[in-house]
Amino acid sequence: MKLRQKIALFLTAGFISAVLAATYGPFHISAVGGEDYVTLDFRSDQSAEFAGAKKLAGIYLTPLLNTAAKIRAANKGDYIRVVYADGQIADFRIRRWPSSDAIDFDSLMPSANSKHLSEEQLDDFERRMNACSGGAQGAYSVLYPTGFWGSSVTDLDDGGVLVTGFWVDTGLQSYTVPSMIVRCVPR
């Protein structure tokens, strides 16, 4: 198996752990509006410590996490999914609420909606794979509930904004992680 194919499997395995928790969104960062975000892409947000994603999380999570019990449930490791202006999709784990530093970047999500990873990102994964210790992993299946929070935004007469959240249940899904033999490339 070519290394790039192994990387694709690695990414898919990462996808599994991300969707075991509830995911809020996806939210389109370019949809927040204003000069700060129109041209934002993944790399620019990353260098600004994901300022755009954190601000967006603050806007959209606020009306949804409105009781102590909902806050506790979200803080257990739910995710907020962000779609950037350049089409890349990233997951951010909800780390603490209420907080002005509520989310941590977790992973880039490969999906039909996102662009393929850049050569630079693939090279980075390849370097990490090269540092592995090798081994074999048998195939196994996981069953997990899926869904996401959608939101609608309504401008109010008094100049405020009402964000309404709603849960969209996409049902239980089964995913089989294929067996993998990881070979290290000699340095």
Place this chain on the structure above:
Amino acid sequence: MKSVWAFATAALRSTDGAVLFEAKAGARECAGLRRSFSDLQNFASGAAGSRVYGKLTPERQLAIERLKDTCKEFLTASQAQVKELVSGLEQRSQELQTPEYKAQAKGRNLAERRANMEVLLLSRSPAARDTALDVLDREMSAQSPDEPYKPSIPGQRTNGDNAGLAAMLAFCELGKDCSERAYSTSLRCAMSGQCGESLWADWKEGLSESDVLAVERYKVMIINAIKSKDLSKLPVAG
């Protein structure tokens, strides 16, 4: 409210893991507030285009003023100065390999996870205790540690949900400032309009009577376990 900047700057010379942890948590909070404070300020002044949710009330205006006072130096310092302070605290903790710093690592097995959880729960830093909440939550959820993590499903509560909520309440009685004027309480009030005498004044909302009783029972167990430094009293699995 104390100045986070002064506390964090002084902590750069500290060798106390709890002080460093608390200072870093506070600095990260104020650094984060810096990103969104223009929205809060526009909201407080009634300016158009603010994306802060809900109506402006006197309580929210006061909360915004309290946040501004707590983090004032972060709001006026440059981005580079803020970043230097936050990363300096991280670096100091890493160099000293403080117990709280090391305990943030994911444990390779149950024994390591519990050992790390114990260090954080028994730390003098309320922020460190907050960090242990996720691990504590799982341990108290009556699941086998080898089972896949149960996701939060809207409308369904588990023993783990009640235990986690109980831990949040317990931490308020174990040193975390959850009063009306505390940073977290002010932030929740300013951001979402949920203002009250304490951070979790609304904790019973949405819970059944049996859930309320379960949360109160768990809370007492958690407080007793941590105060007596005997975590075997915690209702953990296995």
